[in-house]
Amino acid sequence: MIKLVNISKEYKSGVKALTDINLHIHKGEFVYIVGESGAGKSTLIKLLLKEEAPTSGEMYINGVNVTKVNNRRIPYIRRNLGVVFQDFRLLNNKTVYENIAFAMEILGADPKDIRRRVPVVLNRVDLSRKSSSFPEQLSGGEQQRVSIARAIVNNPPILLADEPTGNLDPDNGLEIMKILNDINARGTTVIMATHAKEIVDNLRRRVIQLKDGVIVRDQKRGGYDE
């Protein structure tokens, strides 16, 4: 489903953020990416999202080579990847409903499909009653649930989450993990970069640990530390 072959990323500043990453993530997996600050977790996510281009190596999504930044490939990537960030990144001038609908509009969805689908994902994150609220009227946990609903509304096979619980208290963090687990149980591949030791230790999944841009551990049902 996702295959990285000898991927390296060196920023213009000369920082080598990733070196020779080889990685195969299969359909339906739940993968934590862990590592100290600066280890390269966000860089890995940015490469997958095409926000950054690798310096060398090849990336494949569903067998399609998406290595080159190529405008023709961007819609393909958007359809395949949903994404959730630590800081939610909702549009503050749009309601909850509109934030989610917008993710379908930009892919050219039929308005009828949008009207049908948005309530379904709002229900999935238990926020139906907040449909007409604006982001600033919501708690952090609720905002993150909206951002998850937006990430899955186009039914992507892969969900990327960069520190999705980083701005939340433990209870809200657990709530987010329940939702991510539920999404994974329905067949979506979930890749989550995180510093949340408690979560990784309690909800054991595949753990990929980065250190100075290199994979130093790839463990089934691993804990946060070796």
Ligand SMILES: Nc1ncnc2c1ncn2[C@@H]1O[C@H](COP(=O)(O)OP(=O)(O)OP(=O)(O)O)[C@@H](O)[C@H]1O
């Ligand atoms: N745009 C950039 N330009 C130059 N260097 C960068 C850039 N983004 C990240 N880096 C550097 O690349 C390395 C990896 O950073 P990255 O953000 O991927 O780490 P991380 O594991 O996500 O860290 P954190 O847990 O703090 O978010 C770091 O040394 C960082 O300073």
